Amino acid sequence: MEAKPTNFIREIIDADVASGKHKEIVTRFPPEPNGYLHIGHAKSICINFGIARDYGGRCHLRMDDTNPTKEEREYIESIQTDVRWLGFDWGPHEYYASDYYQQIYEHAVGLVREGKAFVCHLNADQMREYRGTLTEPGKQSPYRERSVEENLDLFARMKNGEFSDGHCVLRAKIDMTSPNMNMRDPVIFRILRASHPRTGDAWCVYPMYDFAHPLSDAFEGVTHSICTLEFEDHRPLYDWVVRECRPVGGTPRQIEFARLNLSYTVMSKRKLLRLVKDGLVSGWDDPRMPTIQGMRRRGYPPTALRAFADRVGVAKRESTVDLALLEYCVREDLNKTAPRVMAVLNPLKVVITNYPAGETEQLEAVNNPEDPAAGKRQVPFSREIFIEREDFMENPPPKFFRLAPGREVRLRYAYFIKCAEAIKNAAGEVTELRCTYDPATRGGDAPDGRKVKATLHWVDAGCSLAAEVRLYDKLFTRENPEAGPEGTDFSANLNPDSLKVLSDCRVEPHLAAAQPESRWQFERLGYFCVDNDSAPGKLVFNRTVTLKDEWAKIQKRGA
């Protein structure tokens, strides 16, 4: 159950609904198709689609594709895949800013006609000079007072491809002395002889974001255009464009909220790109990446991501959410949904000396104690099994409850066993345990009522399957990867232990046909999902997140 959130944006919408300002609430998620979506986008997607859902309105998926030099088809598809995977449906409302090029162009012509835009021949350096600084006003372009006719002609020639890239631009005529830099006659169209992923070579002028975005919103009847804080300064320009162009559709209102930051990771496209390009991770879908594809491959369920988005809330204060909250949401979800199974990551052989050789029996195990409907399964048991190496200590410290010489523990769903002897190799390492079992404890309960302090997971030596398990941890060692010593950047804070590959793991036979992306709890270890690299006979699992681990905490305290 996802509790219905409330926040300042919804309060604005509530007021707009109450006043009758809008009949229907329309939002939009407007990614630029120049990279992969990450958890920050997921927050925005949940806000926009969530509002549409809760207010009985609609949310458009609009590609903000106004810069052909940076955008690619590949990204459009990955964005759609990710939004769908997150569980949202834009129905027929799939739009592209590029579909509006003609209308946007016409509105620019309209501005020119009304003397509110002009063609400027200042080059980039000159324009920067004329723009002034944060504390000094800018100067008017010498081209600012050209006649409407000349501007019309020049803009038409820009569009017709008569000029080279950067030869001139179309600027809105607003106010060079404005303290808001965005209002100092901003460029609204530039010449770009680049092939566009959708319009090909049909255009050689492309609108700037500040011009295309408000118009696109208006065309689509978007009522609330929700974006991040850095666009706050653009709002006066957004409103100017809508006011001056009077587009058919409606008058959208821009509202800004604080983007999501997550501890122990980086979120900007630039830095994510560097991780990929420098080979610091295996790709955009590396399970350590905060990308939606990375989290998907890691095994985070979409329902958990949505719950997370609800829990972090929406506000204007910039903040960094603790990764622990995300992990909590993932565990909360998987605890209810992931079937339990037994797997041994670091196998230690155990021979049960009083168990008949050559015999195998089937024991009944519960698939999910949180979900009776998940049913039960059989797990094979015989004289030789594997347990987790960590579950045995020859000289156990006080709070270690697991197996030790002379100690009795329970094998989950099986029997009580008692350790008789630890066999070591020449190096003094324990290579095998000799134990005895109590046949009366079959299933895991002692008829005489005696208790054990620990229950261990295990797999049958003969029937279990080999598997590779990839243990993932935080990508960075610092909460804020940027906050390293002087002269270093985030790459200096990469966690060298963020990935450990274990190639000699054993899992119970129930997992033989486990499908890629299926999620499981390995009892006592954590949640794992089948990686896409997995194949029958060559199982590969990714650790999604560990279980909460009291023993690890005790150990850490002692250390």
Next chain:
RNA sequence: UGGGAGAUCGUCCAAUGGCAGGACAGCAGACUCUGGAUCUGCUUAUCUAGGUUCGAAUCCUAGUCUCCCAGCCA
């Protein structure tokens, strides 16, 4: 030293002049065939200084700190 925005437990979000509350994290305990889950309890916060008011996180004044803006990126 221009303009815009924001400051509440360790973290995130609420309280819209009337007992500062929730979640995560942390700590302690209960329970447990997962040292999981569940349950119980506890610790911890209004940026500062003035003012208005019976009463201020909220209103006013002055300050402090943080973030954003000088792309023909979005």
